[in-house]
Amino acid sequence: MTDILAAFGWIFDPVNWSGPNGIPIRLGEHIVYSLLTLLLAAIIALPIGFAIGHSGRFRGLAVGVSGALRALPTLGLVVYLALITTNLTIVPPLIALTILAIPPILAGAYSGLESVDRAPIDAARAIGMTGWQVFTKVELPLALPLVIGGIRSGALQVIATWTVAAILPVGGLGRFLFDGIAVQNYPEMLGGSIIVVALALVSDGLFAITQRLVVPRGVLAGRVRDTSEGDGRRSGRTAPAESAPTT
């Protein structure tokens, strides 16, 4: 208990809020590093995941490869990449963490597309939509909550794991962990960990909200009708009557 108090004492000590090793700078670095990692991972994983989900091909390969990637120990990979490239900047951890973030984003992308009901896809084809139109106007909007779910779980891992990068002379919240343990400053370590946890929770909350916001109106309306028939006011406002199932 006293440890937790000391950690919060460390967090709220004004001394730790200024200077190049202050909490705002380290937090800012951590957010930038994490966003950059997610962006890179998304650029790589989303197109591949969409292609697999849309075509249904190479699924086994993707599951196998991404499973193997998950098993790579990130700290070891950071050190290994730093040694073979003799580069002690954020580049080695950026690569290692991108590799860490690819599997969940990839899984979210293909399972999102796979989860889409065949009926609207067939309907879209029947009215003459091209493959691209089916993907952008039907599959993607319907898959988006799961796709974002993949990015959400990737973000959680990335935020937590960027801390190991501080074995190298780079910034981010991991500095508090590595610098703290070097001088047995446990309030600093625990305080830094608490900030990481807080950042992860905030990120998770934002993604949760986004996941709700991107659900297409038609799907929402259907859901409302299915579960509570009495709520006619809301479904009437959000859903075109012809898309709602008749009971």
Next chain:
Amino acid sequence: MFASKKSRIAAGVLAAGALVALSACSSSGGAFSSDKASSSSDTVTVGSAAFGESEILMQIYGQALAANGVKVAYKPSIGQRDVYLKALQDGSIDLIPEYSGNLLQFYDKSSTATSSEDVFTALGKALPKGYEVLDQSEAQDADSYNVTKDFSEKWGVTSLDDLKKVTDPLTVGANPEFATRPYGIPGLKSAYGVTATLKPISDSGGPLTVAALKNGDVQLADIYTTTPAIKDNGFVTLKDPKNLIAAQNIVPLINSSKASDKVKDVLDKVSKELTTSDLIDLNGENQGSSKTQPDVLAKKWLQDHPIK
């Protein structure tokens, strides 16, 4: 999926439990208590800490004693200092290779002695009753500031005192604690008037620190003096004329009841022969591609340096 996750957690818990059990054993001395009887006989039990260099030194001490008619038993890889010093005090071991500065810090945290002589003198007073250190070797395994050969030649730097001549900004690659330790950044400033910034690299002068020095990310690197990478890369270890860094001479720490004249004589001769350069070579063969075992290395060293 769930089952495998659960079993993984179970394995983790088991491992943690085993660790607790192990550390409980070693801290209570239980693991060694059966050997108490042997320590009361004329056998000298030599121990070592849990790293290669200490095991090599243990083998050198042991084999040198055995070659001179002393009965020897070995207890390698006991653990960290607090654990193996407990083993020494409960009689599980009688003799262990030690490092003078760190050993002094263990028994006297307030000591400010840094030179080899001062540390050795202070050590004699700080040790608990019944234990003593024999003559210290000139061989040292201490922190040291290293620069590349190019840097050394370019600025004419061979000592920490020379760093004042360098007009470029200086960064040091070292563990994070270097930012606050008296032999680190603050010491450079107070003892030598040199301003430097730290690039924290958490591998204790290992390959990452070496890489940073090689590619110019840092101009100075804190590397232990017996690390083979210093020789392999032609790094220049800067002299420390003001004894900023506490000496870490190799000394035999022994239970006084086992320190017969013969034992003392043999170990003093070993210490006299042993050099830092020897340790670099021995560590190099131990850690390098050949991975030669400590007992083989000790045997070879004793063939080159017969102790009679």
